[in-house]
Amino acid sequence: MSAMTKPERTESTVSAQRDMVVLTDAVKYFPLPRQRLFGPREQVHSVDGVTLNVRAGGVLGLVGESGSGKSTLARVILRLLRLSSGTVEVDGKDVTSLSNGERAALSRVVQLVFQDPHAAMDPRMTIGESLIGVLTQHGIGDRESRRGRVLAGLDEVGLDETYLDRYPGECSGGQLQRVGIARALLLDPKVLVCDEPTSALDASVQARVLNLIGTLRRERDLTIVMISHDLRVVQFISDRVAVMYLGQIVEVADRDDLFDGAMHPYTIALLEAGMGDGVRDESGAVAVGDPPSPVNPPTGCRFAGRCPLATQQCEDEQPDLVEIAPGHQVRCHRWSEARTLLCDEEPLEVGATLTAPELS
Numbered sequence: 001m002s003a004m005t006k007p008e009r010t011e012s013t014v015s016a017q018r019d020m021v022v023l024t025d026a027v028k029y030f031p032l033p034r035q036r037l038f039g040p041r042e043q044v045h046s047v048d049g050v051t052l053n054v055r056a057g058g059v060l061g062l063v064g065e066s067g068s069g070k071s072t073l074a075r076v077i078l079r080l081l082r083l084s085s086g087t088v089e090v091d092g093k094d095v096t097s098l099s100n101g102e103r104a105a106l107s108r109v110v111q112l113v114f115q116d117p118h119a120a121m122d123p124r125m126t127i128g129e130s131l132i133g134v135l136t137q138h139g140i141g142d143r144e145s146r147r148g149r150v151l152a153g154l155d156e157v158g159l160d161e162t163y164l165d166r167y168p169g170e171c172s173g174g175q176l177q178r179v180g181i182a183r184a185l186l187l188d189p190k191v192l193v194c195d196e197p198t199s200a201l202d203a204s205v206q207a208r209v210l211n212l213i214g215t216l217r218r219e220r221d222l223t224i225v226m227i228s229h230d231l232r233v234v235q236f237i238s239d240r241v242a243v244m245y246l247g248q249i250v251e252v253a254d255r256d257d258l259f260d261g262a263m264h265p266y267t268i269a270l271l272e273a274g275m276g277d278g279v280r281d282e283s284g285a286v287a288v289g290d291p292p293s294p295v296n297p298p299t300g301c302r303f304a305g306r307c308p309l310a311t312q313q314c315e316d317e318q319p320d321l322v323e324i325a326p327g328h329q330v331r332c333h334r335w336s337e338a339r340t341l342l343c344d345e346e347p348l349e350v351g352a353t354l355t356a357p358e359l360s
């Protein structure tokens, strides 16, 4: 991705700042329909005890295989979903139990950028109508000032006023994702949650959209949660990275610490696989077998069944997420040996090692 320039790390400035998003022991279970009358009601353990913070002005990359709980976590932060237990704070306010009315106020603080920009827009409305409608809905400005504000928003994402009268179907994916970003920024939020914002776009457009998000972050001092399957996207834009596996955070660290010194066998395997369109080696998976069901997750380490280092302790005891160095947390009984055993002496043969933050 030649158009992308790797941003300088902002860790020193970022770490001095407060937390913008704080999740404490966040749990989100989805109850499943009963299999039989009066039978037990099973639940999908989508997010299972996540404690995580996003620093104000920082970019947290959230990675993990499909089904690991990333989108559910994003929707919890936006309060589109209510937690089963635990708490979520945004900008110093506990938003765990907001009413629907109060949620409108939250949407001025935190906004979502969708994966599929076409699906996110009403095809029957012009872009102008959609965007002005957001301001109207929130009672912002009058007719004239709303138009001006929308025009300024479009200009900020590199689109001219002709887009006001265009329908979504008349725009390319990249143009529409710019509209989606403009719409998300209309209410001047402090936090953007980006759920795979570039995965539906052509490779050549991905870089430009990511650069735009990076520029807007700096100019507006935004806090960003960037969900992506693509480690190169996360490496490019994040200053901190959290790795999810089966509803839990298994590793979290500053970007370079994670990419240069991953300690969890799952993270090591992800990096070796390079993720790309999914976590695959030639036999089809990042590590042995498939992830277990989130309905009845293992009682010990959730990765044990696929981990080449698993011992009886791993099968029996769930490891805690422990801080092994300042700002670096790992959930693994064998973290201290993992790099030696997996990276040097017995490297996992799971595909090409990720070497550059370039998108093809």
Ligand SMILES: Nc1ncnc2c1ncn2[C@@H]1O[C@H](COP(=O)(O)OP(=O)(O)OP(=O)(O)O)[C@@H](O)[C@H]1O
Pocket: 030, 044, 045, 046, 064, 065, 066, 067, 068, 069, 070, 071, 072, 073, 294
């Ligand atoms: N409304 C729901 N009802 C039941 N189960 C759900 C619901 N939403 C999500 N899940 C389940 O929760 C788990 C986590 O899903 P989620 O979409 O958060 O994962 P993800 O990491 O974002 O995956 P992907 O990358 O494929 O979007 C999955 O097993 C999913 O099937």
